[in-house]
Amino acid sequence: MVKRPYIVGNWKMNGTRAMLTEARAINRAAERLVKVEVALAPPFTLIQPICKEAGLIGVGAQDCHAAEGGAHTGDVSASMLKDAGAGFVIVGHSERRADHNESDADVKAKAEAALAAGLFTIVCVGETETERDAGQAEAVVARQLEGSLPHGANAPEKVTVAYEPVWAIGTGRTPTVDDVSAMHNAIRAKLGEVYGEDGAEIRILYGGSVKPDNAAELLRADNVGGALVGGASLSAESFVGIIVAAAEIAES
Ligand code: PEP
Numbered sequence: 001m002v003k004r005p006y007i008v009g010n011w012k013m014n015g016t017r018a019m020l021t022e023a024r025a026i027n028r029a030a031e032r033l034v035k036v037e038v039a040l041a042p043p044f045t046l047i048q049p050i051c052k053e054a055g056l057i058g059v060g061a062q063d064c065h066a067a068e069g070g071a072h073t074g075d076v077s078a079s080m081l082k083d084a085g086a087g088f089v090i091v092g093h094s095e096r097r098a099d100h101n102e103s104d105a106d107v108k109a110k111a112e113a114a115l116a117a118g119l120f121t122i123v124c125v126g127e128t129e130t131e132r133d134a135g136q137a138e139a140v141v142a143r144q145l146e147g148s149l150p151h152g153a154n155a156p157e158k159v160t161v162a163y164e165p166v167w168a169i170g171t172g173r174t175p176t177v178d179d180v181s182a183m184h185n186a187i188r189a190k191l192g193e194v195y196g197e198d199g200a201e202i203r204i205l206y207g208g209s210v211k212p213d214n215a216a217e218l219l220r221a222d223n224v225g226g227a228l229v230g231g232a233s234l235s236a237e238s239f240v241g242i243i244v245a246a247a248e249i250a251e252s
Contacts (some may be wrong), residue, residue, distance in 0.1 A: 005201025009233025104147025212241025
C-alpha cells in the first residue's frame with residue numbers, strides 16, 4: 001500500500017440528519033487512527049452538516065455538473081460544492097455511468113470542472129462482468145482512464161483513481177487479490193503514460209464489497225492506496241472496522 005491509506009465512504013442516496021450520529025462516530029475513530037485519511041461522500045444535503053459535525057474527516061460529493069452554472073435544473077456545480085464545504089467530488093461512478101448514461105468525455109469534463117473549482121476528484125473506472133469474462137477488463141479500464149482522466153497543470157496532485165469492478169459493487173463478490181494486483185499495476189502503468197512521472201504518486205483505491213473482514217487482504221494488494229466503500233460505510237461500526245484494518249497495515 002502506498003502513502004497514507006485513504007478510506008472513503010460513499011453513502012450513495014442514503015442518509016438524513018439521523019445519520020449524523022454515524023458521521024460523528026467515524027470522526028472520533030479518525031481522530032484516533034491518524035495514519036489513515038478518512039472521508040465521506042454523503043448526499044448533497046448532508047455535506048454542510050457533516051462538515052460542521054465531523055471536522056476531522058474529508059467531506060465530498062458523489063457527482064457534480066461540468067458547467068459552472070446555468071439552466072441545469074436539479075444539478076449542482078463544483079463551485080457550489082466547494083462553497084458548501086466539500087473538498088472533493090467523486091466522478092464517473094458506475095451507477096452514474098449506467099443511470100445517467102455518462103460517457104468518459106462527460107466524466108472528464110466533470111473532473112476538470114472539479115479541479116477548476118479547487119476540489120480534489122476521485123475518478124471511478126471498472127469493467128462489467130461480461131467484459132471481464134471476455135478477457136477485456138484491463139483494456140476497458142485503460143480506455144476509461146484515457147477518456148476520463150482530467151488534464152491540466154495540477155491534475156496529478158488532485159486526482160485519485162478508484163477501480164471498482166461493476167460486478168463487485170453491492171454484490172458481496174470481490175476479485176481475487178491477484179486480480180486486484182494485476183489491475184492496479186495496469187492502472188499504475190496507464191497513469192504513467194497519461195501523467196508521466198507524476199502518475200507514480202496518484203492513489204488508486206479499490207472499491208466493490210469491501211468489508212471489515214476482507215479489507216486487510218484487499219488493501220495489501222499491489223498499488224492499492226485505500227478503498228472506496230459503499231454499503232459498509234453506512235454504519236460507523238463496519239466502516240471503522242475497515243479504517244482499523246487500514247491503520248494496522250499502515251503501521252506494519
Ligand atoms: C461503491 O458503490 O462505490 C461501492 C464500492 O459499493 P459497495 O462497497 O457497497 O460494493
